[in-house]
Amino acid sequence: MNFIQLNVVFVPNIMWQFILLLLFADLVSVHCHIYDEAGSVSLIDKIDRYHRSTDNEFNDDVNLFDDHGHTGHDDENLIGTSRYTNEWVVKITGGAGSAAKLAEEMGFEINGQVPNFPDLYRLHKSDHPRRGRAHSSHLSRQLAADVRVMWAEQQFAKRRQKRGYIAADYRLFETAVEESPTAEEDRPLVRVKRKSEQDEPHIRPKRYDLETPSKSSHRFNDELWDHQWYMHDTRTKADLPRLDLNILPVYDMGYTGRGVTVVVLDDGLEITHTDIRNNYNSKISFDMNDDDADPTPRYGRGFFNSHGTRCAGEIAMEANNAKCGVGVAFNVSIGGVRMLDGPVSDRVEASSLIYALDLVDIYSASWGPSDDGKTVEGPGKLVRQALYRGVKEGRKGKGAIYIWASGNGGRVKDNCNCDGYVSSIYTLSIGSVSEQGDFPWYGEQCPSTMAVTYSSGAYTDQKIATVDLNDTCTMDHTGTSAAAPLASGIVALALEANPNLTWRDVQHLVTWTSEYRPLKDNIDWQENSAGFRVNPRFGFGLMNAAKYVQMAINWTSVPEKSICLTPSFNDSLPVLFTNKEWGIVEFETDGCSGTSDEVNYLEHVEVIANIEYPIRGQLEIDLISPSGTTTQLMKQRPKDKSKLGYVNWPFMSVHTWGEMSKGRWKLIVTDVSGQNSSLLSGRIVNATLVLHGTSAMPEYRKNGARIYDDAFNQLFSSPSHPHKMATMKSNRLMDDDEDRASAVDINQLRSENPNFSWKDLIGLKLTRHSSSNDYN
Ligand SMILES: [Ca+2]
Ligand SMILES: [Ca+2]
Ligand SMILES: [Ca+2]
Ligand SMILES: [Ca+2]
Numbered sequence: 001m002n003f004i005q006l007n008v009v010f011v012p013n014i015m016w017q018f019i020l021l022l023l024f025a026d027l028v029s030v031h032c033h034i035y036d037e038a039g040s041v042s043l044i045d046k047i048d049r050y051h052r053s054t055d056n057e058f059n060d061d062v063n064l065f066d067d068h069g070h071t072g073h074d075d076e077n078l079i080g081t082s083r084y085t086n087e088w089v090v091k092i093t094g095g096a097g098s099a100a101k102l103a104e105e106m107g108f109e110i111n112g113q114v115p116n117f118p119d120l121y122r123l124h125k126s127d128h129p130r131r132g133r134a135h136s137s138h139l140s141r142q143l144a145a146d147v148r149v150m151w152a153e154q155q156f157a158k159r160r161q162k163r164g165y166i167a168a169d170y171r172l173f174e175t176a177v178e179e180s181p182t183a184e185e186d187r188p189l190v191r192v193k194r195k196s197e198q199d200e201p202h203i204r205p206k207r208y209d210l211e212t213p214s215k216s217s218h219r220f221n222d223e224l225w226d227h228q229w230y231m232h233d234t235r236t237k238a239d240l241p242r243l244d245l246n247i248l249p250v251y252d253m254g255y256t257g258r259g260v261t262v263v264v265l266d267d268g269l270e271i272t273h274t275d276i277r278n279n280y281n282s283k284i285s286f287d288m289n290d291d292d293a294d295p296t297p298r299y300g301r302g303f304f305n306s307h308g309t310r311c312a313g314e315i316a317m318e319a320n321n322a323k324c325g326v327g328v329a330f331n332v333s334i335g336g337v338r339m340l341d342g343p344v345s346d347r348v349e350a351s352s353l354i355y356a357l358d359l360v361d362i363y364s365a366s367w368g369p370s371d372d373g374k375t376v377e378g379p380g381k382l383v384r385q386a387l388y389r390g391v392k393e394g395r396k397g398k399g400a401i402y403i404w405a406s407g408n409g410g411r412v413k414d415n416c417n418c419d420g421y422v423s424s425i426y427t428l429s430i431g432s433v434s435e436q437g438d439f440p441w442y443g444e445q446c447p448s449t450m451a452v453t454y455s456s457g458a459y460t461d462q463k464i465a466t467v468d469l470n471d472t473c474t475m476d477h478t479g480t481s482a483a484a485p486l487a488s489g490i491v492a493l494a495l496e497a498n499p500n501l502t503w504r505d506v507q508h509l510v511t512w513t514s515e516y517r518p519l520k521d522n523i524d525w526q527e528n529s530a531g532f533r534v535n536p537r538f539g540f541g542l543m544n545a546a547k548y549v550q551m552a553i554n555w556t557s558v559p560e561k562s563i564c565l566t567p568s569f570n571d572s573l574p575v576l577f578t579n580k581e582w583g584i585v586e587f588e589t590d591g592c593s594g595t596s597d598e599v600n601y602l603e604h605v606e607v608i609a610n611i612e613y614p615i616r617g618q619l620e621i622d623l624i625s626p627s628g629t630t631t632q633l634m635k636q637r638p639k640d641k642s643k644l645g646y647v648n649w650p651f652m653s654v655h656t657w658g659e660m661s662k663g664r665w666k667l668i669v670t671d672v673s674g675q676n677s678s679l680l681s682g683r684i685v686n687a688t689l690v691l692h693g694t695s696a697m698p699e700y701r702k703n704g705a706r707i708y709d710d711a712f713n714q715l716f717s718s719p720s721h722p723h724k725m726a727t728m729k730s731n732r733l734m735d736d737d738e739d740r741a742s743a744v745d746i747n748q749l750r751s752e753n754p755n756f757s758w759k760d761l762i763g764l765k766l767t768r769h770s771s772s773n774d775y776n
Contacts, residue, residue, distance in 0.1 A: 257329025266308025268297025269336025328489025378420020531705025626663025
């Protein structure tokens with residue numbers, strides 16, 4: 001496509017952007033409040049409106065229909081296809097009576113109010129196809145033209161992918177089952193038992209190990225407990241890589257999730273499961289797909305619709321009942337909202353995200369737009385409102401916690417910053433790390449990821465144990481789907497310890513307590529100028545439950561947040577660039593100093609940009625902060641050949657967390673295709689830097705920058721067992737002084753043995769964890 005064509009395509013947008021930009025310039029200079037039909041709206045709402053006032057999603061949805069149109073090859077992963085439904089969501093003034101009258105006059109049936117959204121009603125057109133390819137814009141226009149209607153939007157079914165079942169991994173798994181004598185049944189539990197017989201002699205702790213609290217095989221009688229490697233330290237030697245999330249000390253502190261409510265938004269929840277039923281809370285559960293109170297999944301062959309139940313089990317399996325395993329927060333109150341097993345529209349997602357908002361502490365979501373490496377999709381109008389309402393009104397104003405799986409598109413080099421659910425500042429997005437401490441093959445990179453928990457990795461790596469449908473258990477839950485619920489469980493433990501944590505405290509705690517050390521052998525770690533170590537694969541690192549909860553107990557809430565908007569510094573927008581020469585936009589900011597929007601200490605940073613280019617996936621976008629931290633906002637996505645560019649897309653980063661906002665920021669857009677052929681050119685039409693943070697320094701940072709030590713890799717010690725501290729100390733000395741000559745290179749081991757597993761590491765000394773002082 002040549003440049004002239006591009007211009008034609010984008011002219012309306014450019015005009016529109018220009019208007020918005022003017023509006024923003026005005027806002028920034030006078031810091032005024034604006035008003036809409038709902039009354040007073042503050043600047044923060046304005047940001048939200050800015051995000052949601054784009055026609056970007058619409059373009060991309062069109063793109064989904066017309067460009068990609070991939071269907072069916074992995075049907076089990078794809079929930080619905082993109083189609084317009086016969087439902088309109090309409091904002092109507094004058095109450096229910098007025099809405100009913102309007103519906104009747106216009107030939108619609110009214111299907112009630114959208115719960116939790118004042119003045120929003122669901123209208124159905126029964127003589128209209130339930131699913132149609134085309135947008136019936138004439139009907140939308142007809143509705144919108146009525147004086148009682150503020151806006152009307154036809155709902156369409158989005159593609160939604162569960163982030164658990166990964167095609168390649170899955171095929172391997174099926175092959176393995178076929179070869180086994182019990183192939184006729186895909187009941188993983190059968191395999192579990194056989195595996196456990198085989199492996200037990202190797203992992204049974206030695207006697208002296210049992211004296212340390214971390215050797216906890218006998219703590220619970222649950223059948224999968226010994227296989228929940230990510231929950232208790234199964235090492236038999238102190239110098240092996242640590243394989244757990246440090247959860248047991250939290251139980252020793254007395255926290256098990258009691259009184260905290262967590263809802264899993266997914267394809268249903270088997271509420272009668274022996275290991276779930278005692279923790280099940282019907283008040284926070286609902287079935288959006290069938291509009292009833294019972295979220296029980298629709299049963300089918302094999303793993304069909306087991307995803308939500310599996311995710312819920314990781315959080316809420318009952319402890320010590322000899323059934324399946326132990327949930328991270330095993331006394332938590334668990335709910336399920338069934339919403340993935342049917343057309344997933346903006347309305348369905350939004351209603352789910354604030355379902356029982358007055359009762360729910362944590363919403364856990366392990367799904368999202370297709371991880372196909374070419375989709376750019378963010379939340380629709382209602383979901384943006386729902387997330388915003390969630391953090392503002394949830395938990396009596398402290399904010400609901402949204403925990404999101406970062407995506408499984410690593411195989412196709414997808415980038416989680418192309419998923420607006422994950423990159424939203426309101427969601428705490430969680431990626432995976434394998435038991436080897438490696439970034440898994442399915443993992444997606446992006447600087448909005450906050451942390452990782454353990455999950456599946458290479459085929460030989462262990463997976464996650466949890467419940468399965470029909471009152472069974474499994475050890476084969478995988479992907480970032482399995483990682484996010486572990487984080488939900490950890491945050492639930494912290495909310496029991498300190499119910500006053502705000503949604504932002506929960507994120508700050510992640511930055512302050514996640515572990516860099518177990519992941520340090522991976523590339524691309526950097527320390528930002530505030531002393532936080534960050535990585536586009538792992539965020540701030542591996543979650544450390546005990547440290548998280550311990551810090552949470554005496555936590556001082558972070559100051560109120562503010563938002564400082566900075567339009568680009570360049571006089572001469574748009575900035576042109578080609579595949580031979582990059583484009584740069586600069587932002588000069590004083591952090592809105594002296595105003596109510598003052599931001600000195602950064603939290604999230606967003607760049608909302610309009611970038612035109614003939615091949616979207618060839619663009620890499622970097623942001624350089626005033627203190628020199630470079631954040632890769634977008635990496636190359638070879639599969640993304642879209643000509644649409646990025647339209648008002650918010651690129652989010654947490655890599656400058658804690659840094660000072662003031663000074664000059666640089667945005668650099670580069671074509672990385674290395675094409676020598678014909679000249680390709682594009683334009684950065686506009687870009688706005690959005691700085692989120694506080695004017696005062698959060699309390700927890702006042703004693704200096706974060707100290708990264710090796711404590712996490714030591715054998716466990718807890719305050720209730722002070723005599724174990726000595727052991728830890730001596731372990732540390734051993735680590736430092738160990739004869740490194742005999743150490744083994746883990747990568748070499750792996751290359752020599754294709755069936756290499758973590759169990760092969762037992763008894764070996766490894767080079768990868770022997771150099772402990774490189775940062776101290
Ligand atoms: Ca139902
Ligand atoms: Ca159990
Ligand atoms: Ca993705
Ligand atoms: Ca997020």
